[in-house]
Amino acid sequence: MKKSFASDNNAGIHPDILAAIIKANDYDYVSYGDDYHTQEAVSLFKEIFGDDTEVFFVLNGTGANATALKAMVQSFEAIVCPETAHIAVDECGAVENLTGAKLIPVSTPEGKINIQQVQSFMHFVGDQHHSQPKVISISQSTEMGTLYSPDEIRNIADFAHENDMYLHMDGARIANACAALNIGLRELTKDLGVDVLSFGSTKNGMGFGEAVVFFNTKLAKYFPFIRKQSMQLLSKLRYITCQYKAYFNNDLWLTNAQNANRLANLLYEKLQDIPNLQTTRKSEVNAVFCILPKEKIEHLQSKRFFYTWDDAIGEVRFMTSFNMNERDVLDFVEFLKAELI
Numbered sequence: 036m037k038k039s040f041a042s043d044n045n046a047g048i049h050p051d052i053l054a055a056i057i058k059a060n061d062y063d064y065v066s067y068g069d070d071y072h073t074q075e076a077v078s079l080f081k082e083i084f085g086d087d088t089e090v091f092f093v094l095n096g097t098g099a100n101a102t103a104l105k106a107m108v109q110s111f112e113a114i115v116c117p118e119t120a121h122i123a124v125d126e127c128g129a130v131e132n133l134t135g136a137k138l139i140p141v142s143t144p145e146g147k148i149n150i151q152q153v154q155s156f157m158h159f160v161g162d163q164h165h166s167q168p169k170v171i172s173i174s175q176s177t178e179m180g181t182l183y184s185p186d187e188i189r190n191i192a193d194f195a196h197e198n199d200m201y202l203h204m205d206g207a208r209i210a211n212a213c214a215a216l217n218i219g220l221r222e223l224t225k226d227l228g229v230d231v232l233s234f235g236s237t238k239n240g241m242g243f244g245e246a247v248v249f250f251n252t253k254l255a256k257y258f259p260f261i262r263k264q265s266m267q268l269l270s271k272l273r274y275i276t277c278q279y280k281a282y283f284n285n286d287l288w289l290t291n292a293q294n295a296n297r298l299a300n301l302l303y304e305k306l307q308d309i310p311n312l313q314t315t316r317k318s319e320v321n322a323v324f325c326i327l328p329k330e331k332i333e334h335l336q337s338k339r340f341f342y343t344w345d346d347a348i349g350e351v352r353f354m355t356s357f358n359m360n361e362r363d364v365l366d367f368v369e370f371l372k373a374e375l376i
């Protein structure tokens with residue numbers, strides 16, 4: 036079976052994680068997270084991020100973002116984020132729907148927000164006619180395959196805190212970011228001043244389920260109620276939480292992400308040999324963006340599906356995944372070559 040370069044969401048479950056799910060099926064357990072697997076997962080998160088961390092498990096990445104942000108804002112407040120943020124373009128308004136707060140998407144060609152951009156909304160503060168900026172939400176890595184440096188994150192966090200705001204991180208691909216920057220999970224999040232992290236892992240080998248990690252634990256006070264009311268509490272929660280033991284065991288999370296990143300580099304290099312294809316962006320993690328002859332895109336997609344990124348210029352995105360190898364990349368390049376030359 037050919038591997039899909041459309042999205043890391045298309046990849047299956049890592050065998051160790053699948054085995055953990057099957058193993059957790061051995062006995063009956065108390066539901067809604069009052070079980071051994073969930074306790075163990077909480078301990079693992081606390082080992083990584085410190086005891087003064089609160090973690091809750093939810094069904095998916097959109098649910099993690101929306102519930103995390105619900106815990107951070109009131110409906111008269113605003114969340115400032117890049118215009119390319121998943122919360123702004125790919126979650127069907129889930130964040131606005133759940134929080135009632137205003138999303139303020141700012142223009143960021145590289146998918147990265149900077150303090151000056153947030154600064155321009157600060158004159159709204161204290162004026163009853165305007166939604167009050169309360170949260171800056173960043174994605175690490177970003178939807179454009181770019182990365183914030185640790186210093187950039189610290190600066191944004193400092194700015195947020197100096198202005199009575201919070202920093203939320205959409206870490207759907209936090210593992211890929213750690214792998215690329217060669218830095219630990221805690222060092223890239225909590226230690227830099229992130230208040231709440233949406234911790235993703237389904238794109239990196241898990242089957243389902245994400246975590247909301249509170250470093251600013253006072254924000255977690257009502258989270259159990261928010262999660263339940265938002266229909267993000269799974270009764271058989273153990274099937275999410277049992278996966279983390281395998282995910283963190285022997286740094287599987289890191290090996291998986293390193294593999295995906297390395298193969299994106301390889302793909303980028305190999306694509307340079309195809310004359311009718313022009314790479315536009317060297318992703319710092321596991322995506323490659325390129326421009327294809329527009330008239331060929333539909334035909335190519337019918338054979339090996341992938342997403343169009345920018346219709347106007349024929350830009351598409353290819354993604355590599357934890358479960359690919361070099362052969363998969365070379366096979367995909369051969370396919371493109373044969374079709375395009």
Ligand SMILES: Cc1ncc(COP(=O)(O)O)c(C=O)c1O
Binds near residue numbers: 095174205
């Ligand atoms: C950056 C980012 N955040 C959040 C999500 C949401 O994940 P889910 O599809 O599980 O809701 C995605 C999914 O692709 C994503 O790419």
